[in-house]
Amino acid sequence: MTDLIVGIDAGTSVIKAVAFSLDGKQVAVSSVRNTYNTTFDGAATQSLGQTWDDCVCAIKGLSQKIEGFQQRVVALAVTGQGDGTWLIDEAGAPVCDAWLWLDGRSAPTVDILNAKPNERQRFEKTGTGLNTCQQGVQLAHMASHFPQLLKTATTAFHCKDWLYFNLTQVRATDPSEASFTFGDFRTRQYDDQVIDSLGLGGYRALLPEIIDGSETTHPLSQEAADLTGLKVGIPVSLAYVDMVMTALGAGVHTGQDNVACSVIGSTGVHMRSVLSDDVFLNDQGTGYVIALPIQGRVTQVQTNMASALNLDWLLNVAAELLKDFGCECTPQMLVNKVEHWLQEADEGQLLYHPYISDAGERGPFVNGRARASFTGLTYHHRFPDLVRAVVEGLAMAMRDCYEAMGGRTEELRLSGGAVRSPTLRKILAASVGAGVRVSGREEAGAAGAAMMAAVAIGQYKTMDDCIAEWVTPLLGQVEKADVALGDRYDRLFKVFYRQRLALPETWLAMEQLRFSK
Numbered sequence: 001m002t003d004l005i006v007g008i009d010a011g012t013s014v015i016k017a018v019a020f021s022l023d024g025k026q027v028a029v030s031s032v033r034n035t036y037n038t039t040f041d042g043a044a045t046q047s048l049g050q051t052w053d054d055c056v057c058a059i060k061g062l063s064q065k066i067e068g069f070q071q072r073v074v075a076l077a078v079t080g081q082g083d084g085t086w087l088i089d090e091a092g093a094p095v096c097d098a099w100l101w102l103d104g105r106s107a108p109t110v111d112i113l114n115a116k117p118n119e120r121q122r123f124e125k126t127g128t129g130l131n132t133c134q135q136g137v138q139l140a141h142m143a144s145h146f147p148q149l150l151k152t153a154t155t156a157f158h159c160k161d162w163l164y165f166n167l168t169q170v171r172a173t174d175p176s177e178a179s180f181t182f183g184d185f186r187t188r189q190y191d192d193q194v195i196d197s198l199g200l201g202g203y204r205a206l207l208p209e210i211i212d213g214s215e216t217t218h219p220l221s222q223e224a225a226d227l228t229g230l231k232v233g234i235p236v237s238l239a240y241v242d243m244v245m246t247a248l249g250a251g252v253h254t255g256q257d258n259v260a261c262s263v264i265g266s267t268g269v270h271m272r273s274v275l276s277d278d279v280f281l282n283d284q285g286t287g288y289v290i291a292l293p294i295q296g297r298v299t300q301v302q303t304n305m306a307s308a309l310n311l312d313w314l315l316n317v318a319a320e321l322l323k324d325f326g327c328e329c330t331p332q333m334l335v336n337k338v339e340h341w342l343q344e345a346d347e348g349q350l351l352y353h354p355y356i357s358d359a360g361e362r363g364p365f366v367n368g369r370a371r372a373s374f375t376g377l378t379y380h381h382r383f384p385d386l387v388r389a390v391v392e393g394l395a396m397a398m399r400d401c402y403e404a405m406g407g408r409t410e411e412l413r414l415s416g417g418a419v420r421s422p423t424l425r426k427i428l429a430a431s432v433g434a435g436v437r438v439s440g441r442e443e444a445g446a447a448g449a450a451m452m453a454a455v456a457i458g459q460y461k462t463m464d465d466c467i468a469e470w471v472t473p474l475l476g477q478v479e480k481a482d483v484a485l486g487d488r489y490d491r492l493f494k495v496f497y498r499q500r501l502a503l504p505e506t507w508l509a510m511e512q513l514r515f516s517k
Contacts, residue, residue, distance in 0.1 A: 030061030127289025
């Protein structure tokens with residue numbers, strides 16, 4: 001019996017292999033925690049070899065949970081963390097550890113490229129502002145500062161492309177990452193003017209063929225079959241980048257207009273599905289435009305470098321303090337208290353700017369120096385007030401992103417572990433003035449990838465048909481926005497935004513102070 005599709009979602013810290021029935025029911029999950037390395041100079045790197053080994057381990061883990069797993073799989077699909085640079089040589093061996101999307105070393109190159117007179121033309125083709133996460137910027141930085149890497153490399157992959165290569169021995173990338181980095185979101189192809197504007201005309205040969213995984217698959221290689229235990233030759237689909245796959249699985253597009261989707265994970269990803277002709281390109285030149293596996297439709301995207309990571313930071317501080325006094329608290333124990341703390345604190349008492357990432361911020365503005373801060377603290381504030389302020393800061397940052405995409409939305413679909421909290425959902429709904437619906441899909445990214453394979457093998461005629469069975473039935477009831485709370489958050493957002501515009505001078509001064517002797 002062949003009745004399973006496996007979606008692989010290779011995140012920054014966890015690789016998941018998820019088995020789905022052909023009609024979209026989640027059957028089992030196998031996950032492997034992987035690691036990356038950071039250094040003081042802003043580097044964030046990951047081993048290509050270890051990432052592939054972890055992927056194999058995740059796939060094999062499903063065989064321990066599903067009887068007859070290897071014989072039941074009809075197709076594989078793979079998505080993964082976006083941006084970053086994964087270089088291989090002519091023999092297919094890694095040139096160096098991957099530069100992840102978290103890598104901040106190319107910040108000076110961002111400034112150089114942004115100052116070029118043709119930068120607006122590049123932005124209007126890609127729909128994507130430059131930041132340190134992107135492969136184009138990282139390759140340009142390598143060309144100037146690490147030229148030996150590019151002399152050895154023959155192909156520049158993204159994470160999912162590297163795994164696809166190991167599964168099929170095919171060097172390829174997908175339309176989403178290809179067009180927002182090196183191409184035109186309208187044609188979904190590479191654009192020579194964009195490549196030249198990045199100073200990479202001489203490295204054009206590094207860019208692999210573009211294939212759409214909802215239309216084209218390649219067979220699982222003998223070597224990959226031997227490693228995973230799966231049948232040689234089963235079709236493998238190269239899915240789009242994980243941001244879009246997660247949004248697809250969570251309901252960013254179900255045929256309704258003016259619907260948005262936010263994924264509140266370690267990072268915050270905020271998206272809306274629009275026709276290519278209706279894209280709003282802001283004056284600041286920020287955000288992403290990323291193709292959907294639906295003809296003529298794209299997602300407009302703004303991404304907070306850190307979202308729930310801010311809350312993780314605060315809870316970790318609390319756990320460390322408790323540990324100093326002999327009280328052992330697991331992270332989950334503290335997470336379970338968040339809902340109580342949110343209800344205990346009054347709304348709008350403090351202001352928090354949630355830029356806790358060492359790499360600063362990338363949406364809806366790009367500033368590698370951006371740092372988090374509280375405003376308004378007094379002696380009477382307690383820990384629940386800090387928790388509430390952090391969550392409200394996430395909501396203000398989310399609204400900031402949607403404002404940069406042309407305004408608010410009529411309905412917000414939510415995904416991510418943090419949105420299990422009813423009060424957090426209430427805060428998010430009020431901040432954008434829209435009702436919210438939570439997707440019941442537990443592994444939205446892997447599901448989005450598996451949907452690509454389901455269409456590619458003919459299980460569904462179109463992606464819209466697949467969405468109707470895999471996505472729409474899992475959307476919860478609409479939770480209406482609290483109008484009074486929304487009015488208060490309108491006032492809070494004005495303060496948040498004004499201060500955000502004034503903070504760069506402070507961030508620069510603090511950076512100079514940190515690095516001065």
